[in-house]
Amino acid sequence: MVAELDEKFFLVRSDVLPESMQKTLEVKELLERGKVTSINEAVQKVDLSRSAFYKYRDAVFPFQAMVKERMITLFFHLEDRAGTLSKLLAIVANAGCNVLTIHQTIPLQGKANVTLSINTSLMNIDIEELIQRLNKLDFVIRVEILSSGA
Template structure:
């Protein structure tokens, strides 16, 4: 079955339903660190968690659409044969496109690798992508250190 094309609209914020604007507010609280959990963020803005989860992956501030397409992920990888290859295959299998790779020389059995990844065709939300990446054998730490 072919992937359905996404359609986007530019809509003035003052005509959006309250649940949509509150979802955006909750996302901002989470991104800025003013709220540590979804529960805390939705409580602060007066929104149900179910409404948040219903809309969170489909609404973004206009200026963040392009910025969020490229992320930089910093990882600590075990110094074993095939680990970096496994990471690169994982990124490609999920629809990501590696733009740059920077790796330090391994010290004490660990190397730091930074990947810039185009996430425009990613097949899952960035947070799930990061969680799955961190679960790969040989990946000791993976965090997003930059967007844009």
């Protein structure tokens, strides 16, 4: 009988990943984009051993790859102004996301919290780009990713 793996996942900044993991991600990107025709060509191009690539290839993924075809929940702390929710939703819709749930608190002292659950399976930009666009809105105080899951 094979024991089930108790897998745990962590979100880690790229600058703290070991070089071999970063290079594994580079190899995967080269292959995905068709910039190389084989794993051997890709590992040579980024100066990574084949054994290191095979060791990490199924264990390290770019964040955007993990949220594709998934639901994510975003938390917003907003200034209470007319039209803020519609502007926020327009950016989410333009990114190709489908809004699943919306929860907004009653504004207190000119501030409100909004929680959005969105389906990202048809998203046409990276999650990082979406967060950047949302953060650029002058009424957004803070945006956080609360959860990501299937």
